[in-house]
Amino acid sequence: MSTPLPRLALTIGDCAGIGPELALRAMSSPEVSTVCRLLVYGNLTLMRRVAEVTGLRLPPDLAVIHYGQWPSERLPGTGPVLIDTPFAEALTLRPGEVKPVCGARAFEWISMAVRDIRASIADALVTAPINKAALNGAGVAFPGHTEMLADLTGSTEPPCMAFYAPDMFVSLATIHEPLSKVPGLLETSALQRVITLTAAACAQMSGSRPRVGVLALNPHAGENGLFGSEERDVIIPAISAARKAGVDAAGPLVPDTAFTWLFSGRPKPYDAYVAMYHDQGLIPFKMKAFDTGVNVTLGLPVIRTSPDHGTAFDLAWRGKASPGSLFSAIKLAVRLVKERKKSS
Amino acid sequence: MSTPLPRLALTIGDCAGIGPELALRAMSSPEVSTVCRLLVYGNLTLMRRVAEVTGLRLPPDLAVIHYGQWPSERLPGTGPVLIDTPFAEALTLRPGEVKPVCGARAFEWISMAVRDIRASIADALVTAPINKAALNGAGVAFPGHTEMLADLTGSTEPPCMAFYAPDMFVSLATIHEPLSKVPGLLETSALQRVITLTAAACAQMSGSRPRVGVLALNPHAGENGLFGSEERDVIIPAISAARKAGVDAAGPLVPDTAFTWLFSGRPKPYDAYVAMYHDQGLIPFKMKAFDTGVNVTLGLPVIRTSPDHGTAFDLAWRGKASPGSLFSAIKLAVRLVKERKKSS
Numbered sequence: 094m095s096t097p098l099p100r101l102a103l104t105i106g107d108c109a110g111i112g113p114e115l116a117l118r119a120m121s122s123p124e125v126s127t128v129c130r131l132l133v134y135g136n137l138t139l140m141r142r143v144a145e146v147t148g149l150r151l152p153p154d155l156a157v158i159h160y161g162q163w164p165s166e167r168l169p170g171t172g173p174v175l176i177d178t179p180f181a182e183a184l185t186l187r188p189g190e191v192k193p194v195c196g197a198r199a200f201e202w203i204s205m206a207v208r209d210i211r212a213s214i215a216d217a218l219v220t221a222p223i224n225k226a227a228l229n230g231a232g233v234a235f236p237g238h239t240e241m242l243a244d245l246t247g248s249t250e251p252p253c254m255a256f257y258a259p260d261m262f263v264s265l266a267t268i269h270e271p272l273s274k275v276p277g278l279l280e281t282s283a284l285q286r287v288i289t290l291t292a293a294a295c296a297q298m299s300g301s302r303p304r305v306g307v308l309a310l311n312p313h314a315g316e317n318g319l320f321g322s323e324e325r326d327v328i329i330p331a332i333s334a335a336r337k338a339g340v341d342a343a344g345p346l347v348p349d350t351a352f353t354w355l356f357s358g359r360p361k362p363y364d365a366y367v368a369m370y371h372d373q374g375l376i377p378f379k380m381k382a383f384d385t386g387v388n389v390t391l392g393l394p395v396i397r398t399s400p401d402h403g404t405a406f407d408l409a410w411r412g413k414a415s416p417g418s419l420f421s422a423i424k425l426a427v428r429l430v431k432e433r434k435k436s437s
Numbered sequence: 438m439s440t441p442l443p444r445l446a447l448t449i450g451d452c453a454g455i456g457p458e459l460a461l462r463a464m465s466s467p468e469v470s471t472v473c474r475l476l477v478y479g480n481l482t483l484m485r486r487v488a489e490v491t492g493l494r495l496p497p498d499l500a501v502i503h504y505g506q507w508p509s510e511r512l513p514g515t516g517p518v519l520i521d522t523p524f525a526e527a528l529t530l531r532p533g534e535v536k537p538v539c540g541a542r543a544f545e546w547i548s549m550a551v552r553d554i555r556a557s558i559a560d561a562l563v564t565a566p567i568n569k570a571a572l573n574g575a576g577v578a579f580p581g582h583t584e585m586l587a588d589l590t591g592s593t594e595p596p597c598m599a600f601y602a603p604d605m606f607v608s609l610a611t612i613h614e615p616l617s618k619v620p621g622l623l624e625t626s627a628l629q630r631v632i633t634l635t636a637a638a639c640a641q642m643s644g645s646r647p648r649v650g651v652l653a654l655n656p657h658a659g660e661n662g663l664f665g666s667e668e669r670d671v672i673i674p675a676i677s678a679a680r681k682a683g684v685d686a687a688g689p690l691v692p693d694t695a696f697t698w699l700f701s702g703r704p705k706p707y708d709a710y711v712a713m714y715h716d717q718g719l720i721p722f723k724m725k726a727f728d729t730g731v732n733v734t735l736g737l738p739v740i741r742t743s744p745d746h747g748t749a750f751d752l753a754w755r756g757k758a759s760p761g762s763l764f765s766a767i768k769l770a771v772r773l774v775k776e777r778k779k780s781s
Contacts, residue, residue: 225660236660236663236664268656269656269657269660269663269664270656270664271620271655271659271664271665271666271667272616272619272620272654272655272656272665272667273617273620273621273665273667275616276615276616276617277617310616311615311616312612312613312614312616312714312715312716312719313613315615316569316580316613319580319613320580320613320614320615321615321616321617322615323615323616323617348716348719348720349715349716349719349720349722349723350723350727351720352720352723352724353723353724353727355724356700356724356725357727370616370656371656371693372656372692372693372717373716373720375656375692375693376692376693376695376696376717376720376721377720377721377724378693379693379694379696379697380696380697380699380700380721380724381700383694383697383701
């Protein structure tokens with residue numbers, strides 16, 4: 094008997110965006126169905142409407158389980174499963190509009206998915222994009238999935254946002270913060286944790302002991318204290334502590350030359366990078382992997398990945414959105430589930 | 438009769454670095470001699486030593502003018518000219534060593550070159566790299582050429598550091614500053630000036646009215662004030678003021694997607710970019726033009742360019758340093774001289 098495929102919980106995100114059509118593509122793709130079984134958290138009426146206007150189809154082997162019958166002891170059939178939750182407005186809502194009700198549903202689906210993963214009904218979470226204004230309108234006040242998932246899983250330590258592409262893995266020491274707050278938020282033990290989480294995740298993905306390059310905060314890596322002291326006060330101590338704990342970490346790297354290898358054909362000097370702030374990591378990452386990268390959350394009790402793009406309201410319900418990043422997110426989640434099973 | 442070639446003042450920088458050998462290559466290159474006449478500020482003994490150990494040659498048509506005979510009413514010959522200043526230590530100094538005397542000479546050569554440009558003996562300045570520690574050892578306390586040149590030219594307003602490559606032009610609103618100081622240093626009228634200088638320089642280079650993209654400071658361009666207020670308080674007003682003054686400026690651009698076109702084959706959305714801080718502009722610039730970019734200083738009364746690399750002490754006096762960036766700097770200076778002559 095073959096091992097059953099990993100079960101991936103896929104939340105369709107804000108349904109006025111491109112999430113539903115990407116989910117339709119994932120449900121019908123052999124690229125996906127050969128590596129995992131999808132549990133899609135959404136609404137049948139909505140998926141039918143989006144299928145109709147985009148010319149996409151609901152897969153013939155789709156099993157629909159209504160909310161009242163979920164969680165089900167045994168999944169019906171062998172294809173994807175749609176968990177169909179009540180959503181009266183699904184009949185009338187339109188693409189590209191910020192609606193609190195869409196935010197409320199998006200949050201509900203994520204909450205259900207997290208609960209089901211913790212109950213071992215699903216193995217990992219893949220999230221389609223959400224809209225912050227819609228969430229806020231529904232009274233859900235998180236700046237993004239990462240912070241929401243930390244709360245839903247009761248994590249006591251902050252999760253770490255990381256980005257994966259075949260050529261590059263980068264994690265962020267700070268995420269959605271004004272740049273003026275970044276220097277004050279850097280702290281040695283928290284940074285050491287980010288370095289360690291990054292090394293562990295990278296080891297799972299690459300299989301070997303990764304070399305982690307830790308970026309400096311300041312230009313020229315502070316030029317010996319002339320352009321800032323965070324390298325000396327926080328970053329170097331965090332690197333030293335991580336090295337003592339067995340991580341092959343190096344730095345602080347001069348930021349403006351750390352990524353010059355990316356398009357040069359030269360071998361990569363580090364398997365993973367830790368950036369001090371959002372754009373320091375994401376400017377080079379998105380240059381390399383725009384619309385194909387995967388966002389992965391480290392430090393959560395659940396495995397979670399997501400595509401590296403937003404709701405794209407301007408493109409929604411037209412069937413034109415590329416599912417590449419979502420498919421990459423699904424495949425990475427499958428890999429992480431398998432690696433976790435190996436090591437457990 | 439043909440128009441005489443522009444005269445470029447080339448300072449050889451810190452002579453324990455790669456500056457002297459790059460100057461030797463420039464003096465002998467038809468690529469250079471067909472577009473300009475070089476006035477090289479340095480020392481003959483030193484150049485002979487570097488030529489000997491690297492296997493490079495002093496060009497046969499080199500005219501040497503000793504310090505006492507300079508400035509000369511009429512330049513001898515038609516080839517490059519070496520202005521040979523006293524430098525007793527030139528006989529004994531070694532490559533790769535930080536020496537205050539090298540810093541003192543480097544500063545002297547730059548001072549002479551600036552003086553000669555202001556006296557219309559030369560048309561523009563191209564500088565080989567200097568070493569800050571050597572300069573500081575000689576009591577010259579500037580963080581770099583840009584600040585030194587502002588002082589030597591008596592500029593009342595700060596110059597603007599910009600970087601040029603065939604595919605990309607980016608200027609920096611702040612330069613050598615700790616990241617923690619950047620938000621506080623951004624100021625509307627100074628930023629408007631940077632935008633205007635950038636547009637003017639880009640217009641000189643491209644000949645048409647440039648579109649200038651101004652980056653945000655914060656992630657997601659501040660996400661409507663949620664991740665910082667500098668966009669609303671400083672950047673948007675500066676863009677508006679620049680637009681009122683006739684500049685085709687746009688922004689604030691979301692930083693992490695502003696440069697995704699660079700390697701994508703897509704057309705560039707802006708002819709020039711204004712970055713809020715050093716690494717925001719230089720991470721993408723150096724990914725695109727590592728070791729081939731040109732540093733150009735805007736807002737000075739003299740035209741000045743330089744290669745986009747350092748002294749490379751570890752490589753010095755071996756004849757292995759690539760002169761590509763210096764040659765690009767020379768050609769850009771020549772172009773800027775010609776454009777200035779056209780418009781005057």
